[in-house]
Amino acid sequence: CTMAATAFAAEISAGCGTVTASALKLRAEASTSSTCLTLLAKGTTVVIEDDSTEGWYKVNYEGETGYLSSEYVAFS
Numbered sequence: 579c580t581m582a583a584t585a586f587a588a589e590i591s592a593g594c595g596t597v598t599a600s601a602l603k604l605r606a607e608a609s610t611s612s613t614c615l616t617l618l619a620k621g622t623t624v625v626i627e628d629d630s631t632e633g634w635y636k637v638n639y640e641g642e643t644g645y646l647s648s649e650y651v652a653f654s
Contacts, residue, residue: 595635597622599650608634608645615644626653 597618605612608631618624618639624646628636634645635653 593626593653595624595626595637595646595651595653597624597646597650598652602646602650604637604639604642604644604646606644608636610647612645615642618646624651626651629653 597620600620602618602622603614604616604618606615607613616639622639624635624637624639626635626637627643629648631645633648635648635651637644637646637651
């Protein structure tokens with residue numbers, strides 16, 4: 579997992595995460611009622627951009643930014 583060094587990324591505890599659920603929806607907003615952008619398979623690696631929203635990680639996956647439930651992402 580590689581990350582671009584940005585001022586934003588430097589301010590937070592950014593890192594990589596791995597999907598632990600068999601499938602996990604990448605959502606447009608930090609809500610289970612939000613639009614699903616894509617479905618991520620178990621083992622998919624994402625860049626975690628922000629973890630300040632309780633229960634959610636703001637992530638980047640293949641250039642697309644969205645939110646994943648933190649319950650199903652192993653942070654590394």
